[in-house]
Amino acid sequence: MARLEVSELNFYFGFTQILNEISFELNKNEIVSIVGPSGGGKTTLLKLCGGLLDVTEGTIANSFKSSAFAFQDARLLPWKTTIENIMLPIVSKYGYKEAYSMACDMALKFGLEEKDFEKYPKDLSGGMRQRVNFARALVTKPELLFLDEPFSALDIGLKRELQDFVLQNSISEGMAVLFITHDIMEAIRLSDRILLLKSDPGEVIKTYEIAQPKSLRDDEFVFEQTRKFLNDKDILEIFEIKAR
Amino acid sequence: MRMLLKIIKDFPWFLWSGWGSIASILLFLALWDVGNHIYGDLVLPAPKAVFSEIYRLFSTPEFLVDLELTVERGLLGFAVSLAIGTILGLVGGRFITASVMSRPIVTILVGIPPIAWIVLAMIWFGFGDMTVMFTVVVASFPIVFVGALQGSRTIEGELSDMMDSFHLSFWQKTRDLYFPHLFSYLFPSWVSALGMSWKIVIMAELLSSNDGIGASLAVARSQLETSTALALVSVMIGVLLFVEYIVLEPIKKEVESWRD
Numbered sequence: 001m002a003r004l005e006v007s008e009l010n011f012y013f014g015f016t017q018i019l020n021e022i023s024f025e026l027n028k029n030e031i032v033s034i035v036g037p038s039g040g041g042k043t044t045l046l047k048l049c050g051g052l053l054d055v056t057e058g059t060i061a062n063s064f065k066s067s068a069f070a071f072q073d074a075r076l077l078p079w080k081t082t083i084e085n086i087m088l089p090i091v092s093k094y095g096y097k098e099a100y101s102m103a104c105d106m107a108l109k110f111g112l113e114e115k116d117f118e119k120y121p122k123d124l125s126g127g128m129r130q131r132v133n134f135a136r137a138l139v140t141k142p143e144l145l146f147l148d149e150p151f152s153a154l155d156i157g158l159k160r161e162l163q164d165f166v167l168q169n170s171i172s173e174g175m176a177v178l179f180i181t182h183d184i185m186e187a188i189r190l191s192d193r194i195l196l197l198k199s200d201p202g203e204v205i206k207t208y209e210i211a212q213p214k215s216l217r218d219d220e221f222v223f224e225q226t227r228k229f230l231n232d233k234d235i236l237e238i239f240e241i242k243a244r
Numbered sequence: 245m246r247m248l249l250k251i252i253k254d255f256p257w258f259l260w261s262g263w264g265s266i267a268s269i270l271l272f273l274a275l276w277d278v279g280n281h282i283y284g285d286l287v288l289p290a291p292k293a294v295f296s297e298i299y300r301l302f303s304t305p306e307f308l309v310d311l312e313l314t315v316e317r318g319l320l321g322f323a324v325s326l327a328i329g330t331i332l333g334l335v336g337g338r339f340i341t342a343s344v345m346s347r348p349i350v351t352i353l354v355g356i357p358p359i360a361w362i363v364l365a366m367i368w369f370g371f372g373d374m375t376v377m378f379t380v381v382v383a384s385f386p387i388v389f390v391g392a393l394q395g396s397r398t399i400e401g402e403l404s405d406m407m408d409s410f411h412l413s414f415w416q417k418t419r420d421l422y423f424p425h426l427f428s429y430l431f432p433s434w435v436s437a438l439g440m441s442w443k444i445v446i447m448a449e450l451l452s453s454n455d456g457i458g459a460s461l462a463v464a465r466s467q468l469e470t471s472t473a474l475a476l477v478s479v480m481i482g483v484l485l486f487v488e489y490i491v492l493e494p495i496k497k498e499v500e501s502w503r504d
């Protein structure tokens with residue numbers, strides 16, 4: 001079965017150690033979250049997994065056939081319209097016409113309206129840009145999706161909407177998701193497993209499994225779990241939350 | 245192709261939107277005519293006299309030969325500085341040392357007044373073509389160079405990462421990321437270099453050549469033919485306005501429609 005397997009990964013920028021002995025695995029159908037404070041090396045870890053940085057120590061074995069990224073900042077090409085941005089990753093594979101209609105379908109699915117299709121990113125709101133960002137990632141039908149804090153800057157409604165979309169895709173298509181966040185509630189709502197990453201250097205100090213099926217996690221459950229998490233002394237420590 | 249069609253389609257609207265400028269030109273002509281009444285024909289000939297002089301110029305073969313020669317020199321000098329400036333700038337931007345080292349040189353090049361270059365070029369190359377073209381090249385090269393340098397220095401790592409994350413080919417990355425980005429820096433610099441070339445070519449001809457529009461202007465001055473001089477100046481401005489507003493502006497509007 002397709003999986004991503006990271007073992008004993010170390011990483012340095014110059015002489016600064018960023019990641020230390022990271023090991024975890026991610027299987028088809030699973031959502032794994034990496035939670036930690038900013039500057040802890042989460043983005044670096046994601047880039048290594050996605051092949052944007054070269055692994056120097058340790059191994060990353062990835063047997064998923066395709067992967068896609070959604071970044072925190074939408075990273076749209078400013079000189080391309082909504083639809084052209086969405087079709088960017090598939091246009092050379094399917095040809096212009098086919099890719100165009102696939103991109104339109106995906107845009108509609110993500111709540112973009114036809115009047116926005118020919119707009120440039122400068123004329124889109126932050127929320128719409130993030131919709132485009134997700135549509136662009138999912139139009140490739142990836143087996144593995146990398147999310148780098150993509151919900152951080154969104155309002156609650158849109159956040160929910162996009163999270164549900166990822167969740168549905170993961171359940172119906174078996175898409176695996178490696179999800180980076182510093183929001184514990186978000187992680188609890190979406191993941192099968194949560195890795196707690198401390199910083200300086202980045203190190204997994206705890207792994208939580210959440211057994212409750214994702215479709216059965218209501219707000220009640222999420223709040224309850226979050227409360228428990230916030231009483232965990234490891235979490236208090238790495239986020240430097242002062243106990244009152 | 246789609247872009248070309250759009251430019252052609254938008255063209256009538258573009259002309260229509262020019263009424264404001266036409267009104268201001270007419271006002272200018274009126275003031276000019278008033279000036280003629282006050283100062284007389286020798287100092288400031290009437291607009292009508294100048295226009296009939298322009299008409300006369302365009303029906304004399306010598307003038308057409310001169311005009312063609314000047315345009316040729318200007319374009320050739322522009323093409324050379326465009327090619328050298330673009331290539332050196334793009335390459336220089338890829339290397340930090342090169343960009344740092346080129347800064348003072350560019351500052352000096354920009355800072356030297358073109359007239360100084362003309363004097364030096366006359367010493368080095370004597371009277372004629374070479375002097376004119378050399379001056380055009382040194383004056384417009386830094387503009388293109390700086391544009392290209394900035395373009396290649398500011399290619400965003402984040403967008404590049406994004407393209408890489410989708411495993412796109414180098415060819416697609418060039419077409420969809422590098423080229424549009426660089427072009428957005430290069431195009432404005434080419435436009436200003438073209439304007440610069442045109443002004444410099446005339447100045448250089450005036451001082452260091454026996455032919456071309458600039459030289460005709462020098463002759464008109466020495467013979468106190470004010471209306472011929474003004475007619476020549478009008479032609480120079482006309483060429484500049486034509487290229488800038490009729491040729492370049494619609495292209496610019498289209499290729500930069502994605503900008504704020």
Ligand SMILES: Nc1ncnc2c1ncn2[C@@H]1O[C@H](COP(=O)(O)OP(=O)(O)O)[C@@H](O)[C@H]1O
Binds near residue numbers: 018037043044
């Ligand atoms: N290209 C780079 N060169 C040097 N240091 C970097 C680079 N990218 C990130 N870092 C450093 O690595 C650390 C981890 O960064 P990052 O992975 O972005 O953390 P996070 O995503 O958890 O906020 C930070 O201290 C950051 O300054």
Ligand SMILES: [Mg+2]
Binds near residue numbers: 042043044148
């Ligand atoms: Mg980050």
